[in-house]
Amino acid sequence: MDCNHRAYRNSAMAALSLSVLLTLPALSPGAESSNKGIAGPAGQPTFARHIAPILQAKCQECHRNGSLAPMSLVTYQETRPWAKAIKERVIQRQMPPWHIDKTVGVQRFKNDTSLTDEQINTIARWVDSGAPLGDPKDMPPAIHWPETNDWQAAEKLGQPDLIVKSEPYTMAAHHQDVWWRPISDKLRGRAMLMEWAIGKGYDLYHPNTGKLLLPGSQISWDIHIHAVGAEIRDNVELGIWLYPKGKAPKYRTYLTAFQAVKGSPRKREVDIPPNSIAESQNFTVLKQAAILENFQPHMHLRGKAMAVEAVLPDGTTQAISYVGNFNFNWMTNYIYEEDAAPVLPKGTVIRVTAWYDNTHANPNNPDPDQWVGFGDRTVDEMGHAWMNVTYISDEEYSAWAARRKPTP
Numbered sequence: 053m054d055c056n057h058r059a060y061r062n063s064a065m066a067a068l069s070l071s072v073l074l075t076l077p078a079l080s081p082g083a084e085s086s087n088k089g090i091a092g093p094a095g096q097p098t099f100a101r102h103i104a105p106i107l108q109a110k111c112q113e114c115h116r117n118g119s120l121a122p123m124s125l126v127t128y129q130e131t132r133p134w135a136k137a138i139k140e141r142v143i144q145r146q147m148p149p150w151h152i153d154k155t156v157g158v159q160r161f162k163n164d165t166s167l168t169d170e171q172i173n174t175i176a177r178w179v180d181s182g183a184p185l186g187d188p189k190d191m192p193p194a195i196h197w198p199e200t201n202d203w204q205a206a207e208k209l210g211q212p213d214l215i216v217k218s219e220p221y222t223m224a225a226h227h228q229d230v231w232w233r234p235i236s237d238k239l240r241g242r243a244m245l246m247e248w249a250i251g252k253g254y255d256l257y258h259p260n261t262g263k264l265l266l267p268g269s270q271i272s273w274d275i276h277i278h279a280v281g282a283e284i285r286d287n288v289e290l291g292i293w294l295y296p297k298g299k300a301p302k303y304r305t306y307l308t309a310f311q312a313v314k315g316s317p318r319k320r321e322v323d324i325p326p327n328s329i330a331e332s333q334n335f336t337v338l339k340q341a342a343i344l345e346n347f348q349p350h351m352h353l354r355g356k357a358m359a360v361e362a363v364l365p366d367g368t369t370q371a372i373s374y375v376g377n378f379n380f381n382w383m384t385n386y387i388y389e390e391d392a393a394p395v396l397p398k399g400t401v402i403r404v405t406a407w408y409d410n411t412h413a414n415p416n417n418p419d420p421d422q423w424v425g426f427g428d429r430t431v432d433e434m435g436h437a438w439m440n441v442t443y444i445s446d447e448e449y450s451a452w453a454a455r456r457k458p459t460p
């Protein structure tokens with residue numbers, strides 16, 4: 053059974069951090085007519101005409117009643133109190149949670165959710181001019197959102213062909229971290245199939261590429277659970293999209309953790325003194341030509357930034373990706389467009405550098421006075437770049453390099 057599994061829903065994580073309401077806000081623009089008259093001066097952006105469409109396109113997926121964000125940004129009344137916070141978050145490019153540096157490395161992605169410079173500028177001008185409503189008649193019709201617990205990739209791919217569920221686990225309100233490792237009975241194999249961390253959406257592979265699930269396979273779960281102050285019983289579900297029967301993809305892709313931390317898997321060397329910024333760097337040689345399909349930086353609470361570079365056999369260095377304002381709550385998966393994904397020759401060295409902020413300046417830092425070492429607990433550190441790596445032959449690499457050769 054060839055298998056292209058692309059998306060993942062983590063209901064345990066969701067239940068750990070939110071309560072689900074089922075009402076959908078469908079306030080008609082007329083509901084705001086009491087605010088009529090608060091229109092911006094000519095030329096100034098208004099909520100009804102300029103801001104609401106941006107919120108619909110880039111924010112309401114999460115910022116509406118029943119979804120995961122802490123507040124709804126659907127109506128003017130709901131949005132107005134957050135105007136200053138919105139300006140700050142969008143200018144710093146913390147919201148929407150798309151943190152990859154727009155000046156370094158690959159810049160085209162299949163799942164880009166970021167705001168354009170123009171949209172950021174419009175929001176900033178709107179806030180600076182008093183965040184006016186404008187004419188409610190300008191409001192775009194409210195969006196009718198799908199059910200909140202649907203698969204994120206369903207919009208692109210339809211419903212998954214196969215859903216694998218872990219055994220449920222009951223986590224105590226107060227407890228050390230737990231690693232829950234049940235084996236589901238449907239599918240067996242030892243290769244790492246996929247990884248999910250807080251804030252990730254899904255994996256999406258290039259055409260003619262996929263992960264391989266052999267007949268009779270089982271999914272072996274390794275679920276890291278962190279206590280959040282309330283007892284919670286939940287399970288994890290994995291959604292898998294298969295290639296049609298008889299259509300085997302040519303390329304198999306392998307989930308790879310390119311390490312920023314030196315040492316063996318059992319003894320990695322990251323050493324972060326209290327109240328300091330630290331750096332770690334490690335190197336991995338590609339033993340075969342390869343395409344890198346995505347970048348998903350992985351660090352814990354002290355994570356600050358991560359850079360991936362390729363040092364080619366000819367000695368040149370190519371910047372691949374950089375996230376400068378990493379946020380533990382958002383392990384966003386940046387999926388490269390096919391024609392933008394790095395294609396690298398055999399012998400390339402992948403260099404990953406991670407920076408950690410163990411000071412008060414890091415809002416996610418639980419205790420800057422702690423000395424932090426390597427470990428699996430959320431309060432320990434690690435640093436690696438998760439990438440789906442698709443290996444190709446030297447001939448395929450040469451053909452690709454010839455096609456991309458810059459014209460003189």
Ligand code: HEC
Nearest residue numbers: 110111113114115120121122134137138141147148149381
């Ligand atoms: C993928 C889901 C998602 C999207 C898309 C998203 N947000 Fe958020 N937002 C969240 C979550 C979850 C939080 C709370 C956790 C955090 O701060 O990271 C949050 C926090 C915020 C906050 C801070 C709230 C506070 O308590 O101070 C602001 C402001 C904000 N978002 C604005 C926006 C705006 C504006 C957009 C669109 C341009 C947007 N967000 C898009 C999920 C999202």
